[in-house]
Amino acid sequence: MKSPTYVVAKNTFIEMIRDRVLYFVVIFSILFMALCFALGQLSYKEIFRLSVSLGLGGIHLCFAGLTIFLGCSVFFREIEKRTIYTLLARPITRTQYLFGKYLGLLAILLTLLFGFLVCFTGIQLLLGLSIEMTSYYAFVGFFFESAILLAVTFGFSTFSKPFLSISGSLAFFLIGHWVSNFDSLLEANHSTSFLIAARTLQRVFPDLEMLNWRQFAIAKSHVPLYELGYSMGMATLWASFFFLGALLLFRRKDFE
Amino acid sequence: MILKVDKLNKSFRHPWSLKAIQVLFDVSFQIEKKSIVGFLGANGTGKTTSIKCLIGLLTYQSGKLEIFGEHHLNKSVKQKIGYLPERPYFYNYLTAEEFLTFYGQLSGVRGKELDKRITHLLELVGLKHARKMFLNQFSKGMLQRVGMAQALIHKPQLLILDEPLSGLDPDGRRQLVNIIQNAFDEEDTTIFFSSHLLDDIDRLCQDLVVIRGGRIRFNGAKDDFVDIGPRHYLLRYQEQDKVSETMKIDSMDKLQKTIDTLRSQGKEIHSVEQEKVSLDRAFSEFNNREVNQ
Numbered sequence: 001m002k003s004p005t006y007v008v009a010k011n012t013f014i015e016m017i018r019d020r021v022l023y024f025v026v027i028f029s030i031l032f033m034a035l036c037f038a039l040g041q042l043s044y045k046e047i048f049r050l051s052v053s054l055g056l057g058g059i060h061l062c063f064a065g066l067t068i069f070l071g072c073s074v075f076f077r078e079i080e081k082r083t084i085y086t087l088l089a090r091p092i093t094r095t096q097y098l099f100g101k102y103l104g105l106l107a108i109l110l111t112l113l114f115g116f117l118v119c120f121t122g123i124q125l126l127l128g129l130s131i132e133m134t135s136y137y138a139f140v141g142f143f144f145e146s147a148i149l150l151a152v153t154f155g156f157s158t159f160s161k162p163f164l165s166i167s168g169s170l171a172f173f174l175i176g177h178w179v180s181n182f183d184s185l186l187e188a189n190h191s192t193s194f195l196i197a198a199r200t201l202q203r204v205f206p207d208l209e210m211l212n213w214r215q216f217a218i219a220k221s222h223v224p225l226y227e228l229g230y231s232m233g234m235a236t237l238w239a240s241f242f243f244l245g246a247l248l249l250f251r252r253k254d255f256e
Numbered sequence: 257m258i259l260k261v262d263k264l265n266k267s268f269r270h271p272w273s274l275k276a277i278q279v280l281f282d283v284s285f286q287i288e289k290k291s292i293v294g295f296l297g298a299n300g301t302g303k304t305t306s307i308k309c310l311i312g313l314l315t316y317q318s319g320k321l322e323i324f325g326e327h328h329l330n331k332s333v334k335q336k337i338g339y340l341p342e343r344p345y346f347y348n349y350l351t352a353e354e355f356l357t358f359y360g361q362l363s364g365v366r367g368k369e370l371d372k373r374i375t376h377l378l379e380l381v382g383l384k385h386a387r388k389m390f391l392n393q394f395s396k397g398m399l400q401r402v403g404m405a406q407a408l409i410h411k412p413q414l415l416i417l418d419e420p421l422s423g424l425d426p427d428g429r430r431q432l433v434n435i436i437q438n439a440f441d442e443e444d445t446t447i448f449f450s451s452h453l454l455d456d457i458d459r460l461c462q463d464l465v466v467i468r469g470g471r472i473r474f475n476g477a478k479d480d481f482v483d484i485g486p487r488h489y490l491l492r493y494q495e496q497d498k499v500s501e502t503m504k505i506d507s508m509d510k511l512q513k514t515i516d517t518l519r520s521q522g523k524e525i526h527s528v529e530q531e532k533v534s535l536d537r538a539f540s541e542f543n544n545r546e547v548n549q
Contacts, residue, residue: 002361002366004362007358007361007362008362011347011350011358014349014350014354015347015348015349015350018349019349081345081346082341082343082344082345083345083346083347085311085313085339085341085344086339086340086341086344086346086359086403086406086407087362088311088312088313089311089312089313089334089337089338089339089416090334090359090362090363091331091332091334091335091362091363091364092334092362252315254268254313254314254315255308255313255314256268256314
């Protein structure tokens with residue numbers, strides 16, 4: 001017998017991959033990425049550095065946006081359209097259901113990321129830029145970051161409407177990328193309240209910059225193995241932590 | 257006994273004041289095996305809430321819910337129940353076949369057995385032609401029928417339907433009533449369904465559970481419910497060479513006396529029948545009595 005988690009994950013993947021809305025978002029993302037590359041071409045000397053940096057930056061933003069969009073809309077739609085009612089009436093636990101949804105969406109994101117990777121390589125070839133393997137570390141970082149972000153959107157979606165879920169997830173994404181810069185801000189600002197707030201945020205939020213390997217792509221250097229392992233391990237722990245939080249909320253949720 | 261609800265209490269929290277608002281009060285009822293039971297009540301009386309508690313979509317404050325003698329949320333119980341919610345929506349981008357495969361697999365049906373079951377059910381619900389059609393191309397009636405098929409995909413022993421007939425046109429309602437009747441006759445399924453459409457309940461059900469204001473007011477045979485309250489007797493008699501006449505008498509005592517009187521006058525008694533009341537009228541009288549009490 002197929003595991004209910006696998007069945008839900010497969011169904012989520014099929015349902016999403018056929019959704020036209022997803023394609024509009026993907027096309028928009030690819031155009032945005034191409035625009036970022038085009039901007040890089042304006043540079044006089046550092047064409048490679050600027051194109052790759054802006055291109056990867058574009059992919060990063062689009063991919064994070066896609067993750068938030070998918071995480072918030074899919075889960076909300078399932079509750080709003082009450083498809084979840086008939087599912088939870090089946091011999092499936094809420095844990096299996098939520099994990100299945102999570103895996104299904106991760107599979108979608110992985111597919112999309114592969115698509116971005118192909119586009120990224122294609123655009124580089126078109127522009128006559130050299131293809132560096134070191135550029136692809138960034139994609140690994142994007143994927144692990146999206147695993148954390150997806151778990152966070154699940155947590156928000158269990159109790160709030162999409163607008164609030166999207167806003168909350170976006171705030172999480174921004175703070176996650178800023179927490180590593182708080183130390184330099186603290187040097188300039190000696191306010192006690194700012195110090196407390198900054199230190200609290202640093203402890204509560206994962207440092208998403210640890211998964212940002214764009215600078216290695218620009219420098220054409222490999223990410224040290226220990227950094228790769230540590231960041232991926234931490235990302236897995238953070239994703240598990242937020243997923244468990246979402247699960248705790250979801251298990252107590254009343255479908256009124 | 258296939259389903260037993262004992263003293264179920266449910267309250268919701270007000271979103272702002274967080275004050276508890278109780279909606280179910282000691283709800284208790286039971287359903288016997290191999291029966292079609294109607295769950296009757298006006299809108300907002302607690303039918304859907306009770307069903308959601310049974311299915312596990314809502315938590316409850318107190319009570320004991322058993323299906324097949326086990327806790328209602330046990331995996332072994334869920335394998336034996338089918339459920340169709342009110343106004344169901346399903347995954348737009350799945351075909352009818354994929355949709356039923358998905359639900360079948362979730363319930364542990366697989367391989368050729370699942371294929372055969374899908375073919376049989378699509379025939380039963382009249383959607384054989386729509387096997388490869390995406391659900392976003394389905395009309396409301398078709399969605400309701402494919403929803404019935406998903407509820408029956410694993411040959412459930414108990415089928416719980418929440419307002420399955422609401423929002424359908426007369427033709428759609430007739431089709432769905434036939435499907436429910438077929439499921440009962442052919443699949444040996446016990447059916448528990450909520451509705452406020454009394455004609456359909458009258459046509460399908462042998463037993464009733466009546467809820468009002470979050471409290472169960474009746475649980476028993478439909479005939480017993482219809483017989484509650486004073487019922488008239490219709491007495492038909494004939495005088496020699498004249499056309500027969502019918503008299504309406506409101507009590508057994510009066511009936512006996514009238515028969516004696518008529519006989520003593522040489523009139524012939526043709527028949528005595530207890531007045532038949534429709535479920536619609538019985539329910540309306542029941543509600544009036546409840547309001548007056």
